[in-house]
Amino acid sequence: MALATRSSFRTLKAIRGAHSFCKHATSSGSSSDRVSSLWDEHRLTADQLHFRALATDFAKKELLPNGAQWDCDKYFPVEVLRKAAGLGFGGMFCAEDVGGSRLNRVDGAVIFEALAYGDVIFVAFPMFLSICSLIFSNSVVCRYGNDQQRNHWLPKLIQMEFFSSYCLTEPSSGSDAASLQTTARQAHGSSDYILNGSKAFISGGSVSDLYLVMARTGALGPKGISCFLLEKGMPGLSFGRPEDKLGWRSQPTTSVVMEEVRVPSANMLGREGQGFAIAMAGLDGGRINIASCSCGGAQFCLDTAQEYASTRKQFGKAITEFQSTQFKLADMQTALHASRLMVSNAAAALDAGSPKASACAAMAKRFATDACFNIANDALQLHGGYGYLKDYPVERYLRDLRVHTILEGTNEIMRVVLFRHMLQQP
Incomplete structure (x- = not known):
């Protein structure tokens, strides 16, 4: 597949190759880009802002309109996965000689969150399927595979011709x-x-x-x-x-x-x-990935709850005018922001080869998946009875986020991992 030109920014590799041209992210006009940028735009590189814009645009066009029907029909969207691969999302952490984009873990966390906003499960298949998990598979073959294995399998996996x-x-x-x-x-x-x-x-x-x-x-x-x-x-x-x-x-x-x-x-x-x-080699990255997906799903739930609460009227006024609702939304935002910062820190530690990377990944995964599920649960509660209906998307996000506290090592095991690291400290 031919790469896009520097001026079009249509693939991850095109963005990576045009750093000097990337001074500001292109707004996709979606609520995820608008809300997230208020809190973390200052810490992202120019490339990362463009990565997020690309992923947000894809999520807005391909995932948000279809996620509910895929869930209802138990439909595995192969054709959409391959569209994502065409943008470079199938081999983010792989070497360029086999068709990968060679991004780092912080880049990946930004992208996963933006995609998960549109549909948690699309990006969060646990191991070796779809985007987030297939990247782990690709990375393992990249690191441990011989030349014959790499050249035979990776191009097909990166393009999602094979799963x-x-x-x-x-x-x-x-x-x-x-x-x-x-x-x-x-x-x-x-x-x-x-x-x-x-x-x-x-x-x-x-x-x-x-x-x-x-x-x-x-x-x-x-x-x-x-x-x-x-x-x-x-x-x-x-x-x-x-x-x-x-x-x-x-x-x-x-x-x-x-x-x-x-x-x-x-x-x-x-x-x-x-x-x-x-x-075990892929688990640290996998834990960061699943935590990033949790942040994306939680951001969607928070945005949806805030929008609903601002229009839902009880006792003659919008429920956002009640202080209890304001406090709840503020606490949800705080928990999400803390989760995002922990994920970013863990990703940076893994990129740097820090000896504390495994502990940081375990902490981020434990904290973010718990906190983000609670955000989804609070969002459903703010919807009242309507939140329990499949006519409203929050219940689906809650169901999809629940398993994140089990995947990539249960959150109880994350505590075990962390405590073992604590015992090793001088």
């Missing part, structure tokens, strides 16, 4: 991921591996073309785990029924079952025994 899924969680191993039971034994007289086991809650199950599977090749514990690339259609690879979920209903989620699946040794990602490190 990929991340397979770590199992029915009996969730938070205790290192106890996984899926096995990979070397075939007799061959360098191939034979995989057996099952994975649970896999985003993109049955839809994705590529599955990154963590399997045990050695002893118990994290050092006995390796990572394999399984291709859809391999004999013995099958999928369970689609899960019927509270939220994220436009995203297919199934179990992934492996029964004597023969995998070439060339499909091992990294070295034998490196799988758990690969699995």
